[in-house]
Amino acid sequence: MIEQTASTTREQRLAQTFVELADTLVDDFDVVDFLHTLVERCVELLDVSEAGLLLADSSGALQVMAASNERAHVLELFQLQNEEGPCLDCYNDGEPVYSENIADDTGRWPSFAAAAMEAGFQSVQALPMRLRSEVFGALNLFSTGLGRVTDQDESTGQALADVATIGLVQERLLSEAEATTHQLQGALNSRVVVEQAKGVIAEQSTVDMDEAFARLRSYARNHNRRLSEVAREVITGTINARALTAD
Amino acid sequence: MARERRQRVLSAIANSDGTSPVTEHLCLAAVDLAGVTGAAISLMSGADTEATVWATDGIRNVEELQYTLGEGPGIDAHHTGNSVLVPDLRQVTAWPAFAPSAMEAGVTATFCFPLQIGAAGIGTINLYRDEAGPLDRDQLADSVMLADVATQVVLGLQAESPPEELHQLLSQRPDWHWPVHQATGMVAVQLHVELPEALLRLRAHAYANDRRLGDVAADVVARRLRLEADA
Numbered sequence: 001m002i003e004q005t006a007s008t009t010r011e012q013r014l015a016q017t018f019v020e021l022a023d024t025l026v027d028d029f030d031v032v033d034f035l036h037t038l039v040e041r042c043v044e045l046l047d048v049s050e051a052g053l054l055l056a057d058s059s060g061a062l063q064v065m066a067a068s069n070e071r072a073h074v075l076e077l078f079q080l081q082n083e084e085g086p087c088l089d090c091y092n093d094g095e096p097v098y099s100e101n102i103a104d105d106t107g108r109w110p111s112f113a114a115a116a117m118e119a120g121f122q123s124v125q126a127l128p129m130r131l132r133s134e135v136f137g138a139l140n141l142f143s144t145g146l147g148r149v150t151d152q153d154e155s156t157g158q159a160l161a162d163v164a165t166i167g168l169v170q171e172r173l174l175s176e177a178e179a180t181t182h183q184l185q186g187a188l189n190s191r192v193v194v195e196q197a198k199g200v201i202a203e204q205s206t207v208d209m210d211e212a213f214a215r216l217r218s219y220a221r222n223h224n225r226r227l228s229e230v231a232r233e234v235i236t237g238t239i240n241a242r243a244l245t246a247d
Numbered sequence: 248m249a250r251e252r253r254q255r256v257l258s259a260i261a262n263s264d265g266t267s268p269v270t271e272h273l274c275l276a277a278v279d280l281a282g283v284t285g286a287a288i289s290l291m292s293g294a295d296t297e298a299t300v301w302a303t304d305g306i307r308n309v310e311e312l313q314y315t316l317g318e319g320p321g322i323d324a325h326h327t328g329n330s331v332l333v334p335d336l337r338q339v340t341a342w343p344a345f346a347p348s349a350m351e352a353g354v355t356a357t358f359c360f361p362l363q364i365g366a367a368g369i370g371t372i373n374l375y376r377d378e379a380g381p382l383d384r385d386q387l388a389d390s391v392m393l394a395d396v397a398t399q400v401v402l403g404l405q406a407e408s409p410p411e412e413l414h415q416l417l418s419q420r421p422d423w424h425w426p427v428h429q430a431t432g433m434v435a436v437q438l439h440v441e442l443p444e445a446l447l448r449l450r451a452h453a454y455a456n457d458r459r460l461g462d463v464a465a466d467v468v469a470r471r472l473r474l475e476a477d478a
Contacts, residue, residue, distance in 0.1 A: 177364040177402055184369055184405040185292040187413045192296050195425045196442055199432020199468075209429055209468065228411060235432070235442065 010045060014156060017041045021163050031171055035066035038164050039139075043068045046153040048141040049121065052078040053164065054087050055129070055137035062087060062137060077115055078140060085112035090126035090138040096158070098125040100148050122146050127158050129165040136165055190228035197231035197241075204241040215244035249392075256280065256392045268416050269404075270301040273372070273397045278303060280389040281358065283376040285309075288362075288397060290370035290417065291325045297370070298424050300401075300417050306375055308459060309352045312345055313373075315453050315460035319345040321373040324359040328368055330391065331359045335379040344454070355379045358387075360394035362401060372397050430464035434474055448474055 020037065035053050042051035052067040052074075064078045081087040086109070090097040099105045100123055106113040116124060121142040129137045139161040141149065149157065194216070201212035219239070220230045233239040256276065263275035270288055277286040285306030289299045302310050313319030319342055320331040333339060334356050336346045349357065356376040362369045372394050382390065404414040418425075427449070435445035449467070452474060453460045466472035 174365045177399075178367055180402040180406045181364050181367040181369055183410055184290070184402065184413075185367075187405065187408065187411055188290055188292045188298060189296055190411045191298075191413050191418065191425075192428050195428035196432040196435075199429040199434075200436055201432075202429070202468075203433040203436035226411065235435075 014045055017045065017160070018163065021160075021167070031168070032066070034167055035164060038160055039066045039068045042139070042141060042157060042160055046141065046157055047143070047145075047149060048125075048153075049144045050074060050142040052140040052142075053129075053137065054078060054081065054091070054140060055168070056091060056135075062091060065137070074119060077112075077119055077121075077142070080115060081112060081140070083111065084109045086124050086126040087138040087140050090128050091135055094128050094130050094133075094135040096125065096127050096154065098148055099123060101146050116142070120144055123148065125149055125154070125157070127154070127161045129161050129168075131165050131169055136168060139164070190231075193228050193235065194231045197234040200234055201241045201244060205244070211246065214246040218246050219244055252388060252392055253396075256389055256396055259389075260393075260396065268301065269400055270416055271303075273393070273400060274301050274303050277372060277374055277390065277393050280393060281374050281382055281386045283356075283358070283374040284354075285375045286372060287375075288370065288372045288401075289314075289321065290362075290401070291322075291368070298413075298418065300370075309349050309354050309375055310373060311459060311461060312348050312352070315450055316342075316344045316348070317450060318342050319349075319359075320357055321359040321371045324361045324371050324373075325368050328361050328363055328366070330361065330394075331357075332382065332387075333357045333359075334381040337379070349375075353377050356381075358382055358390060360390055362394055362398040364398060364402065369398065369401060424461070426464040426468050427460055430467035433467055438474060438476055 021034065039051040039053055042048065050068045053065045054062040055065045057063050062082050064075060067075055067078060078087070086097040086099060099108075102113050102116050102122055102124060121144055123143045123146055125141040125148065127139045127141070128135050129139060139157060141157060143149070197216055198209050198212040201207065201215055202209055205212070205215075207215075216230060216234065217227065220227045223230070230239065234241050234244075259276035259280050260272045263272045263279060274286040274288060278284070285303040287299055287302035287306050287310035289297050289310060291297045297314050299307065299310055310321070313321050320333055324331040336350050336355055336357065339346060354375045354377065356379050358374040360372050362371060374390065401417065404416055408414040430449055431442055431445045434440075434448055435442050438445065438448065440448070449463055450460060453463045456463070463472065467474070
């Protein structure tokens with residue numbers, strides 16, 4: 001009975017977590033907040049002591065993006081995995097990596113194993129943050145106890161890692177797309193301004209559009225200025241349209 | 248499910264009859280998927296800046312009507328970031344200038360989808376149909392997905408352009424809209440008014456004389472028409 005209640009509570013909490021994370025994805029997305037929530041929930045919902053999320057930067061180096069424990073020795077434990085460790089292996093292979101007893105893996109990861117045991121951890125698991133064929137980083141889970149996380153915990157952990165990946169990819173895509181959108185609007189506005197300036201010149205100097213454009217472009221070139229900037233000044237009268245020539 | 252839909256939409260774009268610009272393919276695919284009579288893609292920025300990138304045969308007039316009149320379901324879709332679905336223009340009270348003119352041009356239903364990335368909108372894809380009636384569920388979902396694809400295509404094209412320059416495929420029909428801005432400049436000088444006022448005067452003249460804004464602009468640019476100060 002008690003077991004059932006505990007498991008229901010956990011299920012509810014898990015469901016709540018996914019809803020919370022999904023909500024963040026839709027509304028004003030705050031990457032830092034999102035990742036922090038994620039690692040906190042990992043520690044709460046899975047049978048682990050600490051969790052950390054590492055992402056690869058543009059040069060491929062793993063950076064700690066969020067950790068359940070900010071204490072220096074714990075953070076360092078994540079950070080040094082740039083050289084060796086379960087996270088690095090996980091990131092390189094795109095597959096889960098684990099150690100049921102870190103003391104047995106001093107050959108595999110000499111520096112990491114020493115540091116982890118010094119910090120009081122006996123087992124570790126790394127789950128890939130991966131979307132199709134691309135790996136973005138790893139979710140790192142530490143435990144003071146021995147052994148592997150249960151299958152259920154591993155799949156929950158992986159699901160949380162997947163949600164994190166989707167959120168990050170979406171945010172990255174959105175940022176890139178928004179940058180291009182601004183560029184598009186800028187280009188459209190610039191073009192319109194240039195056309196308007198052509199009209200102003202054409203009317204003030206009684207010339208056709210081709211001649212008007214030639215004069216505009218000539219001024220821009222001679223003064224080493226952007227066409228749209230010159231156009232704006234013709235419109236406001238800062239540049240005297242009548243004084244423009246095509247040479 | 249979404250993946251299948253995306254495949255279907257992409258196939259429709261690839262298989263459409265257009266001879267080359269991808270913008271034409273997008274419009275023809277929209278017509279095919281939604282079962283409508285015509286489609287147009289227009290870019291918009293700010294209040295008065297728009298450029299119709301492509302319109303299927305016979306649709307250009309109706310599409311431009313929105314920009315001539317400064318009102319319409321596409322403009323609303325762009326401003327609100329939500330699609331505007333009008334299964335029957337006869338039943339609406341919105342757009343008192345656009346609706347009757349559109350109907351006169353043979354359009355009874357229109358469905359306008361914003362081209363949107365996050366909070367930023369770059370324009371719309373507008374569908375027009377001669378007969379009244381809603382889009383069915385699949386047509387609607389396909390159209391939304393097509394708008395999504397169109398947004399990515401447009402942004403993709405622009406990403407390849409140098410900054411400050413509209414991609415060639417996005418400014419392919421210079422005769423359609425640049426004369427409006429040229430005419431705006433000319434009228435601003437002629438009437439000694441600011442540019443927004445000049446555009447308003449051009450629009451008012453077009454509406455009052457039941458002419459397309461583009462045609463009025465062409466006349467102004469060719470000096471066949473000069474707006475009077477008290478027009």
